[in-house]
Amino acid sequence: MTIADKLRLIASNVQKVFDSGKKEERAAFWDGLQENGNRVNYANAFYKWSGDIFYPTRNFNCTQANSMFQFFNQYGGTGNPNFDLSTRLTECGVTLNFGGCSSLTSTFYYVRSTSVPEIDARKCTNFSTMFAYAYIETIEKIILNDTGASQNFTNMFQNCSRLKNITFEGIIGNSMDVHWASQLTVESLRSILKALSTNGSGKAITFATASRAIIESDTECIQYATAAKSAGWTFAYN
Amino acid sequence: MKIYASEGTRLTNGVIFGKVIDLGAGDSPDNYHEISETEYQKIIGGDVDEFNNDLP
Numbered sequence: 001m002t003i004a005d006k007l008r009l010i011a012s013n014v015q016k017v018f019d020s021g022k023k024e025e026r027a028a029f030w031d032g033l034q035e036n037g038n039r040v041n042y043a044n045a046f047y048k049w050s051g052d053i054f055y056p057t058r059n060f061n062c063t064q065a066n067s068m069f070q071f072f073n074q075y076g077g078t079g080n081p082n083f084d085l086s087t088r089l090t091e092c093g094v095t096l097n098f099g100g101c102s103s104l105t106s107t108f109y110y111v112r113s114t115s116v117p118e119i120d121a122r123k124c125t126n127f128s129t130m131f132a133y134a135y136i137e138t139i140e141k142i143i144l145n146d147t148g149a150s151q152n153f154t155n156m157f158q159n160c161s162r163l164k165n166i167t168f169e170g171i172i173g174n175s176m177d178v179h180w181a182s183q184l185t186v187e188s189l190r191s192i193l194k195a196l197s198t199n200g201s202g203k204a205i206t207f208a209t210a211s212r213a214i215i216e217s218d219t220e221c222i223q224y225a226t227a228a229k230s231a232g233w234t235f236a237y238n
Numbered sequence: 239m240k241i242y243a244s245e246g247t248r249l250t251n252g253v254i255f256g257k258v259i260d261l262g263a264g265d266s267p268d269n270y271h272e273i274s275e276t277e278y279q280k281i282i283g284g285d286v287d288e289f290n291n292d293l294p
Contacts, residue, residue, distance in 0.1 A: 175254070201264055204254045212258065229262045236256030238248070 030057040037061075040100065042068045049073070051083035051113070056094045063100035065107050074112035074135060084114040086140060099123060104130050115140060122170065125150045132158035138165040148173015148197040157181055164188070168195040175204045179238040182208035186218050193224035200233030212237045239267070247272040255282075 001009075033039075037058035043066045046054065051073035062068070073079035089096055098104060098119055103126040108116060111131075115138035121127070122145045131139070132155050144151070148171035156176065157163065163181040166188045172195045178184065184192075189211055196205060205228070207215065215221045215235075225235065243249045243257045250256075251269045255278060259270060273281075 177254070200262055204262075206254055206256060209257055229260065232262045232264050234254070234262040234265045235260035236249075236254045237258040237260070238254075238256040 026055055027057050030055060034058040034060070040064065044068065044070065046070075046072050051080050051085070051088065054085075054088060056089070056092050059094050060096045061100065062096075062098050064103075065098055065101050066103055067106040067109060069111045070106050070109040072108075072111045072113070074110045079112040081112070082114070083112065085111070086113075086115045086117040086138075089117060102126065106130065106132065108134050108136070110134060111136060114138065119143065121145075126152045127156045128152050128154040129158060130156045131160050131163070132156070134160050135162050136160065137162050139163065139167070141167045141169060144168060144170030144172065144195070146170055148199070150174075153177070167191045171195060171197050172205075173197040173199070175206075177206040177238075179206045179208045179236075182210040184208070184211055186214050186221065189214055190218070190220045190224065193221055193228060196224070196228040196231070196233055198227075198231050200228055200231040203232065204234040204236055206236040206238050209237045241267045241270060243272055246275050248275065248278045249273075250278075 034056060040061055040063040042060060042062045043064045046069050047067060048071040069085075073083050096117055096119075098107075098121060101121070101124050104119075104121060104124050105126055106129045108131050109129055110133045112135040114136070116136055118141040119139070120143050122143055151172070151174045153172075153174055153176040157178050157180055160178075160180050161182065164183045164185055166184070168191050172192070176192075178192065184207075189207075192205070193215070197203070215225055229235065240258055240260045241249060248255045248257060249259050249270045250273055261267065
């Protein structure tokens with residue numbers, strides 16, 4: 001190989017070497033941040049972070065996640081409007097596991113993301129302001145416990161006006177207000193209604209006025225709503 | 239049984255609010271009273287989106 005050829009080869013690899021170095025540096029940063037996968041306390045971990053720098057390398061196995069993504073990708077309204085947390089986690093090959101959390105207060109407060117992945121909330125009882133002011137269209141699934149015991153849903157969806165799609169598994173055992181989410185699909189409404197506890201005495205589910213037409217005309221919604229009202233749930237349309 | 243708020247008011251039992259309340263078994267219209275829209279906005283005041291969440 002001539003010297004010129006060698007120099008051309010070196011020049012052609014400069015970008016690859018640079019990118020590789022950057023990738024290694026980034027991986028080292030994330031390994032440190034996530035304590036090589038051993039970190040479990042993620043409270044406030046990504047407060048005001050931009051989605052553009054979010055490249056985790058390890059699964060999140062959280063026992064504490066209050067305000068974990070508070071103001072994530074949203075602070076000041078300048079967040080990347082196309083950012084999707086679910087997609088980014090998949091791209092990074094990592095999962096977000098809240099199975100160890102008893103509280104998810106403000107976990108996604110003011111987050112801007114097209115969607116949020118499945119949330120195992122079976123151990124959680126405190127959901128207050130969990131998605132308050134979140135700029136989210138889809139919450140893939142929230143898995144609640146099978147009893148509905150001791151749940152606090154205060155302002156869980158406060159000002160969640162962009163929310164269209166949500167699926168629940170498990171039992172909604174306490175009053176919940178989703179009236180800010182006026183664009184909920186019929187499938188989402190069915191899911192909420194189906195999840196309402198068979199003990200609804202003294203409890204209320206509040207929907208947007210816009211949802212009432214769907215709930216009172218869709219056959220499945222009517223079936224679930226009738227059962228819920230018989231069980232004591234009061235429906236408010238606000 | 240459904241109860242309806244008059245124009246410009248909302249119904250409340252002190253905890254929940256609505257323009258229409260569809261009472262569950264065991265609930266009663268006597269538990270609800272009307273409040274003006276102004277009163278309602280005062281009660282929920284603080285529901286301010288400081289970052290103007292009405293983004294495109």
